[in-house]
Amino acid sequence: MSGSDERPSGGEDGSSGEEPGRHGLQELIAERRAKAQRLRSADPDAFPYTFAGAEPIAAVLDAYEHLDTGEETEDSHRVAGRIAARRGAGKAAFMDLVDRTGKIQLHARLDVLGKEAFEQLTTLDLGDLIGLDGAVLRSRHGELTLRVERFEVLAKALRPPPDKHHGLTDVETRYRRRELDLIANEESRRVFLQRARVISAVRGYLDGEGFVEVETPILQPLYGGALARPFTTHHNALDRDLYLRIATELYLKRLIVGGLERVYELGKDFRNEGVSHKHNPEFTMVEWYEAYADYEAEALRLEQIVAAAAAAAGYEGEIDFAAPWQRIGFVEAIEQATGIDVTAHGDADSLRGAIAERGLEMATAGLSWPQLADDLLSKFVEPGLARPTFVLDYPVALSPLARDHRSKPGLVERWEAFAGGMEIANAFSELIDPDVQRERFAAQHRLGAAGDEESHPYDETFVQALEQGMPPTGGVGLGIDRLVMVLTGRDSIREVVLFPAMREPGA
RNA sequence: GCCCCGUUAGCUCAUCUGGUAGAGCGCCGGACUUUUAAUCCGGUGGGGCGGGUUCGAGUCCCGCACGGGGCACCA
Numbered sequence: 415m416s417g418s419d420e421r422p423s424g425g426e427d428g429s430s431g432e433e434p435g436r437h438g439l440q441e442l443i444a445e446r447r448a449k450a451q452r453l454r455s456a457d458p459d460a461f462p463y464t465f466a467g468a469e470p471i472a473a474v475l476d477a478y479e480h481l482d483t484g485e486e487t488e489d490s491h492r493v494a495g496r497i498a499a500r501r502g503a504g505k506a507a508f509m510d511l512v513d514r515t516g517k518i519q520l521h522a523r524l525d526v527l528g529k530e531a532f533e534q535l536t537t538l539d540l541g542d543l544i545g546l547d548g549a550v551l552r553s554r555h556g557e558l559t560l561r562v563e564r565f566e567v568l569a570k571a572l573r574p575p576p577d578k579h580h581g582l583t584d585v586e587t588r589y590r591r592r593e594l595d596l597i598a599n600e601e602s603r604r605v606f607l608q609r610a611r612v613i614s615a616v617r618g619y620l621d622g623e624g625f626v627e628v629e630t631p632i633l634q635p636l637y638g639g640a641l642a643r644p645f646t647t648h649h650n651a652l653d654r655d656l657y658l659r660i661a662t663e664l665y666l667k668r669l670i671v672g673g674l675e676r677v678y679e680l681g682k683d684f685r686n687e688g689v690s691h692k693h694n695p696e697f698t699m700v701e702w703y704e705a706y707a708d709y710e711a712e713a714l715r716l717e718q719i720v721a722a723a724a725a726a727a728g729y730e731g732e733i734d735f736a737a738p739w740q741r742i743g744f745v746e747a748i749e750q751a752t753g754i755d756v757t758a759h760g761d762a763d764s765l766r767g768a769i770a771e772r773g774l775e776m777a778t779a780g781l782s783w784p785q786l787a788d789d790l791l792s793k794f795v796e797p798g799l800a801r802p803t804f805v806l807d808y809p810v811a812l813s814p815l816a817r818d819h820r821s822k823p824g825l826v827e828r829w830e831a832f833a834g835g836m837e838i839a840n841a842f843s844e845l846i847d848p849d850v851q852r853e854r855f856a857a858q859h860r861l862g863a864a865g866d867e868e869s870h871p872y873d874e875t876f877v878q879a880l881e882q883g884m885p886p887t888g889g890v891g892l893g894i895d896r897l898v899m900v901l902t903g904r905d906s907i908r909e910v911v912l913f914p915a916m917r918e919p920g921a
Numbered sequence: 922g923c924c925c926c927g928u929u930a931g932c933u934c935a936u937c938u939g940g941u942a943g944a945g946c947g948c949c950g951g952a953c954u955u956u957u958a959a960u961c962c963g964g965u966g967g968g969g970c971g972g973g974u975u976c977g978a979g980u981c982c983c984g985c986a987c988g989g990g991g992c993a994c995c996a
Contacts, residue, residue: 443931
């Protein structure tokens, strides 16, 4: 990786004309660069390549929690991090040092360090990175502190950090320059640590249940597994268009046909659609498939996996994830929320009439019966589903990859899981009959020919795989970003994606 | 794509009806050997971009860019 000692890294701050020695920011940078040069002049070995043996600050804090106010030790500990604050000067100063685990106070004393080192340490800028050895004490004001015995400047911050007290609140800057957000806002650091723990917990659960983690193509000749518009790209040597996957479903099912029996893939999917507080064009999904299981078995798995993720994230919010979650039928959920029994209005015109009759705020023009029913669910049911809920048994027209319901004609064995007013997962008893699958694809193909850009393309390779014989299978797709949103209490996906998609910066 | 709101110093925020744009932090200089949003004195630095109205625009008008919220779209 790049050394952090030398140049400003050009960066993407929008400004191209960096006139040296001008005003404001440029002046600050020039001052800091001059300081870096002074450090280099004073010490040819300044800015070393390594700083070995540093302990996490949190470990030092924990180990000396018992120390009494005013008590001093001769125990030397080595830490490294970024200077976040400085108080006092004269012949002694205090500084705050931050690493990824926490913050510790440093005490710099002229009589300990000597004139040259003391001046060097106390004239460093906020944002500079240092490593040091220091003796542990608890100050008269009760704060655990390291009395600096020796230190090395590891890197110079040429640009000033955000406000030490108010942090960085401008959301645009927080998203575009996430490194500044992470430097300034501990809360933001915490969210991404929680995200990492959620992902570990999901993998841990599936690994523990005997699932095999696999990697299937991101560049796909034909996209499938969801109803969405893809990103298209082109491979030069093969001279063919390829699509970034919108889902992993079809490849994973081929692995079930291949006999792997329990597989999962956790990774990015890409959908070329609008961005919103719950949609980023690339997002993280885990899909798992399990032979000899149906959608009810997978509902139990989701309850367990989310419980594991919530525990790993240290979830302390108001949602109770304890099993069993609420379960309600698709038809019943709509009827409860709107008073409309969609099965009693079996065609689009009739359903449209019922919607108009109740004065529901919803666009209905040109929509088919299943589209109307789905819109009723997403507009009037989903926002109210704060507690974890399975909505079961969807119309077949919305679900070309799900198996017909064993007892409810016209419906398929499918559930969607909701929490915090948001869909987080989707599952089927998978359709395994190649002839039915072929018909479903043909129906989708007709929709596509009629102009529906999100219809499912016909995938003959997939159907032929089914013709080899696929066991009864349950499959689930769980949206990691949305799960993290729920577990961290964030209301925007941009708060849980490190570098969310944005427009080009303005002038 | 549509509607509403926002954009002032490196960061966080002020700025009555149009009349020379202020503060804190940071940074620079000075004082201070237990401070913690350290304190005290002095200094530094600014109206997103492009037009218009006006004697005069951060402020009023138009356009553009980016962001936020909502709608549309979207699992």
